[in-house]
Amino acid sequence: MSVASSSSLRALRLASAPRFARAASTYQPSSSSSVDAPPPRARPASPSFFTGKPTYHDSLASLQSSLKSAQTSLRAAHVYPLPSSLPMPQPPRASWVSSSALSTMLGTQLRTNTHREVVELLNELHAVRHLADLAGMADVASSVDSALERYERPEKVEAGKRSGEGSRVDELGRAYAMGRRKESSARVWMIANPKATGSLDVAETLGFASELPISEVLVNHLPLSAHFVRPCDRETVLRPLRITGLLGAYNIFALARGGGTTGQAGAVALAVARALAILREDVGDVLRSDGALMRDTRMVERKKTGKPKARKAYTWVKR
């Protein structure tokens, strides 16, 4: 007890004060030990009790410790880290719970950067788990599994999303998709080119370039070269087919509206990529890695007061 208790202070004060002959005083001070001593407190379970976000720090610390232990086990088995000459094994696509659910779990409203850090840690654990699976170290894998369990999105939600209402091929074999870029929007229907079937065999018998399958592309009822005057806009539209090696495999009918030529080209390209992902399951990864399935969110920046344009400033005058 480093601080003097109030009872001892009182005693000191009474001792130093002049004594009055108050034999008839009826005031009875209560006993010192029952009121002034603090209630007994339990020792906090974790050191992060005194931080502002105890649950968050605890969860992060447990994840980091499980990552460290898994890495140590893999290192002992000479599995981790892999030599740089070997390609890094890509783990299967992980889907973590949403940002809001994560915030609830960790007991604090996660900001973008914080959320990103958490997800990066989860992804590291996921990669280590995949590596442990490949190495056949089931115990390490199961320990990481138990650490990651509460953070993973349940499977059935993801499966349900895949077979959603708008992402089917209809009875005529057409896939429908929408795309947007800047102020433009486009709707695209894609169907398999009837001339592009089994061409590998045909080429042998009839010789090269007898009749190559050529995609017909109509934008607003005009041929591609008539609607898009610039060759680079035409290439933008055909890029999803080009990177997947499906030039000539599908015919495209697009309706584009709004914006200008390049905006409409970008919108049609996004819609073509989405329709292609509906028609074929194997091209989604290639399109995603190219960025063809990403909606380009760049929009025209607004003009600000005191400036002639969004960023341009008036000529600075010294006085």
Next chain:
Amino acid sequence: MSLLPRPSAARAAAAAAAAATAPSSSRGFATSSLLLAAAKGKAPKAPAKKKASSFAKKPPAAKSGSGGRASDITLRYVEARPPPDLGDFVRFHPESLIPSNIGRPSTFPRQTIEQLRTFGLPRKLSKDLDSPGGPTSVVRQCTLDMAQRLDGIKSGKKAAKWVLAGEKGSGRSTLLLQTASYALESGWIVLYVPHASEWINSSSPYRYSPSTSTFHQPALASKLLGQLLSVNANALSSVTLPKSVQLEDGREVSQGTNLAEVAKMGRNEDVAVGVLDAVIGALAQQSEHPLLVAIDEAQTLFSRSAYRTPDNEPVESYHLSTPLLFLDLIAGRKPFTSGAILTSLSNSVPSYPFTPTLSSALSLPTTEPLTPYTPLEGVHHAHASLLEKIDVDGLSTAEAKGLFELAARKGWSRATGDEGFIASLIAAGGNTGEFARGLSRTLVAAPAEL
């Protein structure tokens, strides 16, 4: 078929006639004042400029190949490399036009192209025609079809009047050039007009002639006669005038005169129009050498000219002597025994777009609807309806392959490999011009060789 009456410019040029009968009226109405001022020597000479020394020495004109004109001073990137050797290409001779050569790139024979250069070559084809390696083109199905049609005429069919129609970039001008080259090598008498817009864009002097009630273009007539003589001298020497002709200055050219001699008289601009009339009329009537009149930018024959009467009334194309001469042949007002008039519409002349009259007469696809209330010009409509339309279609795969190879060899193609080929073909939608344009402007890099 009733012959169309000769449209007269008399009403439109009544004031012109009155003015023209003035005593000192040997000169007509000044049109292009720059032209006449230059002729009189009034234009001030440009001050002699010091020849600027430049770092870039212009490369000498390519010795090999039949192209690379010495007068071309523009330094182009393609000229920075040695001229390509196109010896393995098919030579564009009449015997090369066989079905197995469809889709093969070919080079024009040097002599034929030089002869056609006398008439002038289309400016929009100058990228290929003036490039090192020489003028080239791809043998297409339509080339063979035109050759077959010409052979049919030569072997006895009636004279034909065709118009090449098709979308922008479909290859009509190149087809016209190929046909003129084929005809020249097959012994036809060829009159090739690469820019018919020069007839009506008021770039040559004109004067009203009361005798014919038309506006004469003497300089133009003289130029055409000179070109015709220079290219077809031998054939002209073997043809004679069927009957005597009275020229404007009072002279008479007797029947039986050698056409080459008659054409030489056309050097005098005063009589040039009458001489041209007589020569073309004589060539059209004879059947020993078939006559091919190949006219590009032919929509100008059926539209309003840029000339004006002294009353500032517009002058139509059929009021001018040169277009009228060929409209007479189209309409049948002049006999045309053996030969063909092959015209081609051009989308490359923005000053002279296709009028509703032309679109209606030839059933061309239009963006603006043609209603019964759309005003149509009667004479132009009647003339245009007499032409037989030939549609020039899009590229087939074999033709596209030939064009791709041609572009690669000439060095102005950026697309490489199968992927570049198919992507450019799909982007162009089968259009020849857009395919060639896409090849040279593609921004996609070739995939790395594995």
